[in-house]
Amino acid sequence: MPIEIPAVVIDRLPTYARALTFLEDQGRDVVSSQELGTILGVTPAQIRKDLSYFGRFGKQGRGYNVRRLALELRQILGLDRQWSMILIGVGHLGQAILTYDGFQPQGFIIVDAFDVNEGVVGSKVGGVNVHAVSELREYLQKRQVDIGIVAVPADEAAPIIADLIAGGVRSILNYAPTSVPVPERVQIKNIDPVLALQSMTFYLKNGGVE
Amino acid sequence: MPIEIPAVVIDRLPTYARALTFLEDQGRDVVSSQELGTILGVTPAQIRKDLSYFGRFGKQGRGYNVRRLALELRQILGLDRQWSMILIGVGHLGQAILTYDGFQPQGFIIVDAFDVNEGVVGSKVGGVNVHAVSELREYLQKRQVDIGIVAVPADEAAPIIADLIAGGVRSILNYAPTSVPVPERVQIKNIDPVLALQSMTFYLKNGGVE
């Protein structure tokens, strides 16, 4: 077995990659785990340990070459290529996602969108064609899609996600406010601002007067 | 010391509360940790352990009273009241946040918004007045705000967050694609879809052919 890399480590790598890109833009060419940790609010030991799962990228006594480490991380994560995505749900939220300009520059391309609403089907939003959801299954048989973005109401999410998985989609970004359990081979990440707010209020309510 | 409750537990409670609300709407009046676990994709033991930090809400041999447990959790989390929020950054993303209809029904009210752009300052978006960011510090001296939502470009996030903290805001929902370390007494949650995508690609790239 080639040593199992903890998922928490994988989740941190993109933040490292981002900080390194920032340092690159600043023209910095060396950085220590100490300094990187300060930028990100993480301990230096954790950064070193995380990186050690993938290789030995540093120079003792100096630190890490910024450009080199940035390149390595991008390659490890697959950020050196483009990924195709489809969006399901072209309501308010879906339209915001289609016109969001943060995906494309990072190599994440929304190639098609789907909705149940006849009013929007056949139109173009943010340069992307909107198809009928009824065509989703058939579509997935013809085209290979890397990532599905789900932006439908909570009660419609489960069947859509089932369709995506049946169609061979292995990564899902779920904006619907509901937890949908998926098979182990499928990745799902939930974007749920209300959930984030609802746990912060616990600390607002308590922790106040100490 | 009154036993420290792990943050991971607090993070899970809102999902439990949501599932219970769903069951309430279905007219269900009893649920076991087993069934709740199946709905949420979590082990029954974890649910029981999590709840045990706060009290003994179940009946042996039966399970939990849905209405009762829902009420308890809402009270524990402070979901039985309203929370005031301000938004900083009224660009594309900020406007989507202002017109998002998922916050208000859960008791999260955006009371004011701020932006640097003269073009939008003075206008109303989604029923919310947009003020100049230069007035933010002064505003926070007069008004008590529970939560700050940050939707500015990455390079402007740190100073805005510093202003919020200086103004007494203790919880921040950060949509800016950057990690900003904050003092321990301040809660910050990042909403970062690109980061989520960038860790999923690791598994797309590998794990494919096994």
Added chain:
DNA sequence: TGCTGTGAATCGATTCACAGCG
């Protein structure tokens, strides 16, 4: 009997601390 609540056991992640190299 069927389930909760919970100590004990396990599992996993973080931090420590230092040998070793540039």
Added chain:
DNA sequence: CGCTGTGAATCGATTCACAGCA
């Protein structure tokens, strides 16, 4: 000398397993 890379130690979270109650 300063910093990395990494086993060992610690810390924390999850799961087990069962006593006890309805």
